[in-house]
Amino acid sequence: MRIGILSTSSLVLAGLTALALGAASPAAAEDLTVVSWGGSYQASQREAFFKPFAKDTGNKILEEEYNGEIAKVRAMVETGNVSWDVVDLDTRSALAACAEGIIETIDWGKLGLDKSKFIGGDVNECGVPNILYSWVLAYDKDKTPNGPTSSADIFDLQKFPGKRGLQKAAIVNLEWALLADGVALADVYKVLATKEGVDRAFKKLDTIKGQVVWWEAGAQPPQLLADGEVVMTTGWNGRFFNAVRDDHKNFGIVWDHQGMDWDWWTMPKGGPKVDLAYEFISYASQPMAMANQTKWISYGPANKDAVPNIEAATLPDLPTAPDNMGTALLLDPQFWADHNEELNERFNAWLAQ
Amino acid sequence: MVSTTVDRVARTADGVPLKVKLQQAERKRKLRAVALVLPLFLFIVAGFVVPISIMLFNSVHDPEGLRTLMPKTSVALQSWDGQDLPSEEVFAAFAEDLKVAQIAKNPVAAIGKRLNYEMPGIRSKVIATGRAVAKLEQGPYKEALIKINAVWGERATWAVIQRSSRVFTSFYLLNALDYRFDENNEIFRRPAADSIYQDIFVRTIAISIMVTTATLLLGFPVAYLLATLPLRTSNLLMIMVLLPFWTSLLVRTTAWVVLLQTQGVVNDILIWVGILNERVQLIFNRGGTIVAMTHIQLPFTLLPIYSVMKTISPTHVRAARSLGAGQFYAFWRVYFPQTIPGIAAGSLLTFILSLGYYITPALVGGPKDQMISYFVALYTNRELNWGMASALGGILLVATLILYFVYNKLIGVDRMKFG
Numbered sequence: 001m002r003i004g005i006l007s008t009s010s011l012v013l014a015g016l017t018a019l020a021l022g023a024a025s026p027a028a029a030e031d032l033t034v035v036s037w038g039g040s041y042q043a044s045q046r047e048a049f050f051k052p053f054a055k056d057t058g059n060k061i062l063e064e065e066y067n068g069e070i071a072k073v074r075a076m077v078e079t080g081n082v083s084w085d086v087v088d089l090d091t092r093s094a095l096a097a098c099a100e101g102i103i104e105t106i107d108w109g110k111l112g113l114d115k116s117k118f119i120g121g122d123v124n125e126c127g128v129p130n131i132l133y134s135w136v137l138a139y140d141k142d143k144t145p146n147g148p149t150s151s152a153d154i155f156d157l158q159k160f161p162g163k164r165g166l167q168k169a170a171i172v173n174l175e176w177a178l179l180a181d182g183v184a185l186a187d188v189y190k191v192l193a194t195k196e197g198v199d200r201a202f203k204k205l206d207t208i209k210g211q212v213v214w215w216e217a218g219a220q221p222p223q224l225l226a227d228g229e230v231v232m233t234t235g236w237n238g239r240f241f242n243a244v245r246d247d248h249k250n251f252g253i254v255w256d257h258q259g260m261d262w263d264w265w266t267m268p269k270g271g272p273k274v275d276l277a278y279e280f281i282s283y284a285s286q287p288m289a290m291a292n293q294t295k296w297i298s299y300g301p302a303n304k305d306a307v308p309n310i311e312a313a314t315l316p317d318l319p320t321a322p323d324n325m326g327t328a329l330l331l332d333p334q335f336w337a338d339h340n341e342e343l344n345e346r347f348n349a350w351l352a353q
Numbered sequence: 354m355v356s357t358t359v360d361r362v363a364r365t366a367d368g369v370p371l372k373v374k375l376q377q378a379e380r381k382r383k384l385r386a387v388a389l390v391l392p393l394f395l396f397i398v399a400g401f402v403v404p405i406s407i408m409l410f411n412s413v414h415d416p417e418g419l420r421t422l423m424p425k426t427s428v429a430l431q432s433w434d435g436q437d438l439p440s441e442e443v444f445a446a447f448a449e450d451l452k453v454a455q456i457a458k459n460p461v462a463a464i465g466k467r468l469n470y471e472m473p474g475i476r477s478k479v480i481a482t483g484r485a486v487a488k489l490e491q492g493p494y495k496e497a498l499i500k501i502n503a504v505w506g507e508r509a510t511w512a513v514i515q516r517s518s519r520v521f522t523s524f525y526l527l528n529a530l531d532y533r534f535d536e537n538n539e540i541f542r543r544p545a546a547d548s549i550y551q552d553i554f555v556r557t558i559a560i561s562i563m564v565t566t567a568t569l570l571l572g573f574p575v576a577y578l579l580a581t582l583p584l585r586t587s588n589l590l591m592i593m594v595l596l597p598f599w600t601s602l603l604v605r606t607t608a609w610v611v612l613l614q615t616q617g618v619v620n621d622i623l624i625w626v627g628i629l630n631e632r633v634q635l636i637f638n639r640g641g642t643i644v645a646m647t648h649i650q651l652p653f654t655l656l657p658i659y660s661v662m663k664t665i666s667p668t669h670v671r672a673a674r675s676l677g678a679g680q681f682y683a684f685w686r687v688y689f690p691q692t693i694p695g696i697a698a699g700s701l702l703t704f705i706l707s708l709g710y711y712i713t714p715a716l717v718g719g720p721k722d723q724m725i726s727y728f729v730a731l732y733t734n735r736e737l738n739w740g741m742a743s744a745l746g747g748i749l750l751v752a753t754l755i756l757y758f759v760y761n762k763l764i765g766v767d768r769m770k771f772g
Contacts, residue, residue: 069734099462099480163615168720213637214720228616341466341736342473348731351720352549 029058032276036088038065039219040242044296045088049284052292056283059276067217070097073268077102082271086280089127092171094264095337098126103266104274111282118285119302120262123333127264128281129302130290134319134328135172135259138240139232140225141250148232151257152180155208165224165233168214170347171336172234172259175329177204179257189332198343202350214351225251241298241317255324261331262302294318405750412529412743415522417467419514422460423450427518430511435538439511444495447505451486470738471513471524471533478502509536525744550728550745554752557724560642560714561707565654565700567647572655572699573692579655580662598652606716609645610636613717642718646710653706654699661695698769701760708753725749 034050036042042065050061064084066072070093076082089097097103103126108115111128115121120129137154139147148154154164154176166173175188181204183191191197213230215221221235222243237258243249265281267274283289290301291309300320301307307320315321319328363371420427425446433439454460465479485501499506516524516534527533531548532540542548575594579587597605612618613636623629635641665688673683711726725745732742 071734071737074737096462100466101457101462227614229614338477339474341469341476344736345473346547348728349547349549352553352723353546353721 029060030273030276031060031062032085032273032280033062033064033083034086034088034280035064035066035084037067037218039217040239040246041218041236041297041299044238044293044299045284047296048289048293049280052289053280053283057279059280061280068093070102073097074100074102077269080270082268084268085271085273085277087266087268088130089264089266091124091262091264091331091333092336092340094124094127094266095333096340097266098124099337102269103127104269104271107278110278111285113282113285117304119304121302123262124264127266128285129262130265130284131263131293132260132300132302132319133263134237134261135167135234136237136240137232137254137256138221138225138235138251139254140228141252143228144231147252148254149256151176151254153254154232154234155180155204157208157211160231162231163211163213163229164208165213165215165221165230165235167234168216168351170343171331171340173205173347174198174201174343175259175331176234176257177201179329180204185257185327185329188329189335193335193339198346202346205350222247222249222251225249237317237319238297238299242296255319255326255328257327257329258319258324259329259331260319262333263299408743409747409750410743411739412525412747413521413523415517415519415524416739416743417463418520418522419464419467419518420520422454422464422467423447423514423518426450426514430515430518433511433515435508435512435515438495438506438508441493441495443511444498444505445492448486448489448492448494448498451483455483455487467517468513470528471517472510475504475510478504512536512538522740525740526748528741529744529748550725553723553725553728554748556722557708557749558752558756560639560646560710560722560724561704563643564646564650564707565704567643568650568654568703569696569700571647572651572658573696576655576659576662576695579659580665581667594652594655597648602649602712605649606645606713609641609648609717613641613644636717637719639718639722642714642722645713645717646707649713650703650707654703657699657702658692658695661692661698665691693764694769697764701757701769705753705757708749 034045036045042063046063050063054060066087068090070087070089073084073087074097076084087103089103094103098105105125106128113128118129119132123129137148137151141147144160148156148160153160154166174192178188178191178197178201179185181200183197192201213224213233215224215233215235218236218239221233222239224230224233226243226247226249237253240251240253244251265284267277267281271277285303287301287303287305287309290303290306293299293301294310294314298314298317298319300318301310310318316323318324365371365374426443429443429446430439433443451461451464454464461480461483462476464483465476468479469476482498482501482505486498489497504510512534516522516538524534527540529550531543531550533543535541575590579590579594581587582590610617614620615632615634615636617635619635620629620632624632635644669687669691670683673687674680678686708724709726710724711730714722714724715727726749729742729745729749732738732745
C-alpha cells in the first residue's frame with residue numbers, strides 16, 4: 001500500500017518532535033504533590049492554598065487524595081521512592097509516623113514561623129498544625145424537628161429510634177460511650193486507659209450495635225443523612241457545614257462533647273522537594289491564608305493570628321467558637337498515639353462478631 | 354556384479370538420516386513455541402509468582418522482627434531457657450540496644466510497635482524505657498530496668514521478645530487462625546471475643562458459594578435462551594447482558610446503594626405496590642451483599658455456559674425426542690451433561706473471583722459481611738502490619754488451592770471448556 005513509507009516516516013518525525021517539545025518544558029517552575037482527604041475539605045484547601053500558591057509562585061500543585069492510610073508514606077520512605085511531598089495527616093497518624101521516623105522533623109526557623117503562635121505547636125515535632133476540626137453529632141432538622149441535644153442521645157434508642165451513623169474506628173466512639181455512661185469529662189481518658197474502662201465503653205456501644213451504619217470516608221455522613229438512611233450521625237463538622245451552605249440541606253449540629261483534633265502538614269522523609277514543601281507550608285500557614293480557608297469550610301485555623309481576620313458570620317460555625325467550646329472534648333493525642341492500635345484491633349474484632 | 358550393502362537407515366534426499374532430520378525439525382518447532390510463550394511466561398513470573406512468593410515469605414519472615422532492631426538482645430536471648438528471668442547479660446544487651454535505638458530515635462517506636470502486637474499496651478512502656486535507659490551510664494542493668502518499669506521483670510515479656518527475635522516466626526500465621534503463644538510458648542486458642550479470623554474465612558467461603566449458586570440458577574436459563582433464540586433477538590439480549598459488564602464495578606455497586614437503600618427505589622416500589630407496609634433493610638446486610646455480588650458476577654458465569662451451549666447441536670435433543678424421550682428426560686440426559694464443562698468453567702471462575710471480593714462488601718455490606726480481603730486491606734493500609742496482611746493473604750491462597758484441587762478431583766480441569 002502506498003500509505004507505507006512516506007507517511008510512516010512523517011508520523012515518526014512528528015512524534016519525535018512532539019516528544020522533544022514536551023520534554024523541553026519551562027524550567028524553574030516545579031510541581032509539588034500535596035495529599036489530603038478529598039471532598040469539600042480538599043476543595044477548601046484548593047481555593048485557599050493551592051490555587052493562590054500556584055498563582056503567586058508559579059509552582060503548580062498536583063493534588064492527590066487518600067483516606068488516612070499512611071502505609072503508602074511508609075512504603076515510599078522505605079523504598080526511597082518518595083513521590084508525595086506534603087501530606088495532611090491526622091494527629092494519631094502524624095504521631096505514629098513521627099515515632100517511626102517516616103516524616104521529617106519540622107525546622108520552624110526554616111518555615112519562618114513562630115511555633116508559639118500555633119495552637120498545638122508543641123504536640124507534634126514532625127508536623128505543622130493547620131486546622132482544628134471536630135467530630136460532632138448531626139441530624140436532619142426537616143425529618144427530626146425535635147432533634148438530639150447532647151452526645152448521649154446517640155445511645156437513646158427510645159427517644160430517637162432509627163439508625164445512627166458512627167465512624168468505623170475506635171476514636172470518639174469510645175469516649176462518647178463513656179460520657180453517655182456517666183463518666184465525667186475530665187476523667188474520660190483516665191477511665192479509658194484501664195481495661196475495665198474499655199470494657200465499659202464497648203458494653204455501652206453494644207446497646208446500639210444493631211442500629212448503626214458505619215462510615216469510613218468523611219463525605220459519607222452528610223450523604224447518609226441526606227438519603228435518610230440514618231436519623232443522626234457523627235461526622236466532621238466542616239463537612240456538615242458545607243452540606244448546609246452549598247447543598248442547602250437543613251442539618252442541625254450538636255456541639256455537645258465535640259471531639260476536637262488537629263490536622264497537620266507533614267513531609268515524608270527523604271523527599272526530593274523538601275525546600276519547596278517548606279515554602280508551601282509556610283505560605284499555607286500565614287494568617288490571611290488560614291483565615292481565607294474558613295470561607296470555604298468551617299474548620300478553626302491553628303494559627304492564632306488568623307482569628308481576627310475571619311469573617312464575623314463564619315465565627316459561630318467554628319469548633320473554636322466560644323459557644324461551641326462549652327463541653328468540648330480535646331482528643332488526647334498521647335493517649336491515642338499509645339493505644340490506637342490495640343483499641344482499633346479490639347474494635348475490629350467487636351465489629352466483626 | 355556390484356554388491357551393495359543394504360542401507361538400513363532411512364535417509365532424506367540430501368543424505369541426512371531421517372531420524373536426525375526429524376529431531377531437527379522437532380527442535381525448531383519447540384524453540385518457536387518457547388519463543389512465543391516466553392514473554393508471557395516471564396510476565397507471569399515477574400508479575401505474579403515473584404510478588405506472591407514475597408508475600409508468602411513476609412508471612413513467616415516477620416518484616417518487623419526484632420533481630421535487626423535489637424541485634425545484641427536477640428543473640429543474648431538465644432541461650433535463655435525460658436525459666437525465671439534472663440541473666441544480667443541479656444539485660445545489659447537490651448540496655449545497649451535501647452541506647453543505640455534511642456540515638457537513632459526511630460527504632461524504639463518500631464520495637465514498641467512489634468511487641469505491642471503480642472502484648473497490647475507495652476508500646477508506651479518501651480518508648481518510656483528507651484528514654485530512661487539513655488540516662489543510665491553503666492550496669493548492672495537488670496535491677497535498673499525492672500525499676501524503670503515492672504514489665505521487664507515478667508517472664509512473659511521476655512518470652513515474647515525471645516519469640517520475636519527469631520528469623521522465622523509463626524506468630525502471624527497463628528494469629529490469622531486465632532491462635533497465640535502463651536508465656537510457656539504453648540499454643541492456645543484466643544478467647545472468643547478476639548477470635549474473628551476463622552469465622553471470617555468460613556464466611557468468605559460461604560458467601561462465595563452462595564453467589565456462585567445464585568449466578569448459576571440465574572445464568573443457566575438466560576444462557577439457554579441466548580443459545581437457542583434466533584440470531585437477531587439473541588444478539589440484542591447479549592448486548593443487554595454485556596452492557597453492565599462493561600460498566601465500571603464501582604458505578605454498579607453505587608447504583609445498588611441507590612436502589613437498595615431504605616429510602617431507595619426498591620423500597621419505594623414495594624410500598625407503592627402495597628406488598629410492604631414498612632420499609633425493609635435491604636442494604637448493609639448479607640442480602641444486599643449477595644444481590645450486588647451476584648449482579649456483578651453473572652456475566653462471568655453466564656458467558657462460558659453460553660459458549661458451550663452454542664456448540665451443542667440442536668439435533669441431539671431432537672434425536673432423543675424422536676426416540677421416545679420426554680421433554681425433561683431429553684433435556685436432562687442429553688442436553689445437560691454436554692453443558693457441564695461450561696458450568697464447571699463459569700462456576701469456578703465466579704467462585705474464585707468472589708473469594709477475593711473487597712469493594713462490594715465494603716460498600717453495600719454490614720460489618721458482619723466483610724470478607725477476608727477487607728482485613729488484608731486493613732492491615733496493609735491502616736495498621737501497617739504487613740506480616741498479618743501477608744499471613745491472611747497466604748492462608749486465603751492456600752485455601753483456594755485446596756478447594757481447586759478438590760474441585761479438580763470432582764470435575765476435572767480437562768473437562769472444563771470455555772467455548
